[in-house]
Amino acid sequence: MRTILLWMARNPWLKERLPRLRFIRKAVRRFMPGEDADAAFAAAAALAASGHGILFTRLGENLAALAEADEVAAHYHAIMERGATLARPIELSVKPTQLGLDIDEEACFEHMAGLAARADVAGTWLWVDMEGSAYVERTIVLYERLRAAHRNVGICLQAYLRRTPTDLQRLLPLEPAIRLVKGAYDEPSDIAWRRRAEVDGAYQAAALVVAEAAREGKARLALGTHDSGLVERIAAFAEAAGVSRDRLEVHMLYGIRAGELRRLQEAGYPPFTLIAYGKHWYPWYMRRLAERPANVGFALRQLLP
Ligand code: FDA
Numbered sequence: 001m002r003t004i005l006l007w008m009a010r011n012p013w014l015k016e017r018l019p020r021l022r023f024i025r026k027a028v029r030r031f032m033p034g035e036d037a038d039a040a041f042a043a044a045a046a047l048a049a050s051g052h053g054i055l056f057t058r059l060g061e062n063l064a065a066l067a068e069a070d071e072v073a074a075h076y077h078a079i080m081e082r083g084a085t086l087a088r089p090i091e092l093s094v095k096p097t098q099l100g101l102d103i104d105e106e107a108c109f110e111h112m113a114g115l116a117a118r119a120d121v122a123g124t125w126l127w128v129d130m131e132g133s134a135y136v137e138r139t140i141v142l143y144e145r146l147r148a149a150h151r152n153v154g155i156c157l158q159a160y161l162r163r164t165p166t167d168l169q170r171l172l173p174l175e176p177a178i179r180l181v182k183g184a185y186d187e188p189s190d191i192a193w194r195r196r197a198e199v200d201g202a203y204q205a206a207a208l209v210v211a212e213a214a215r216e217g218k219a220r221l222a223l224g225t226h227d228s229g230l231v232e233r234i235a236a237f238a239e240a241a242g243v244s245r246d247r248l249e250v251h252m253l254y255g256i257r258a259g260e261l262r263r264l265q266e267a268g269y270p271p272f273t274l275i276a277y278g279k280h281w282y283p284w285y286m287r288r289l290a291e292r293p294a295n296v297g298f299a300l301r302q303l304l305p
Pocket of ligand 1: 128129131156158185224253256257274287291292295
């Protein structure tokens, strides 16, 4: 089921047609407060009032033409300006291909660097998302260049990739901000762990490496997962190594396991919610279905009157 849903996420014919179906448009609202930034800011206000850090991502990836990247960057600059007026500024999470990585790496870097410079000034953060394996090396190089000049930039690393422990060692001297996730794409077994126990084991090991750097103030660690049991297992080991819970940020996606995030917040973990919005939600939404195929049942129930 996961493989089929991830194939559907990449299929251009379905990408064109499925988002027009009313029941799918209704179902996506569970994970997305709306298609525009106003809806995202409204959702953010309620969550920020209960003590959450907030991240925004405008959905979209793999541009058709580089000119679209200018519009995307301008949009994110405007979000940072508006978000900086809040008590706690909005952080951004951006896909490199949304700024043209697969068309012109240098143009992508320039846009990212502009956003990172603004994040430094606004006292907020720019997070670089990680996409499919074809982009990993380029994304890491992009991050290394950004981090050389900017304080407040983070990168997402995927625990399912076999290369991630090596990437982590490569990045640690930069005093990085790392958002660790399990990984959302369909990767072959020669480059990625496929079994749940293997992915969770790799996640835990990587998290503990970053947690120890965070203890020394040499890294920021974001556990980007809804797996609260895994977070608690990591915390138990981290605490034994002298890393307190307030160093273990938990980042979850809007609309998923909000009750668990509240529970972790009460237990002392700093909570963050990533709010996605935008018109180009189809591949992103299909990846959310693939993560939990039971969500397909929820989507189908929207067909009922
Ligand atoms: P897991 O899949 O084991 O789920 C743990 C629990 O959460 C289960 O009970 C499960 O049912 C529930 N759950 C998980 N996903 C759900 C869903 N969609 N709907 C309902 N329940 C769900 N990936 C990537 O490759 N690049 C990236 O840049 C990012 N960025 C990112 C940011 C943030 C803040 C998060 C939380 C996640 C990402 N991801 C990502 C996605 C990540 O790789 C992964 O696919 C999902 O987080 C699902 O895995 P979990 O860690 O939640 O664990």
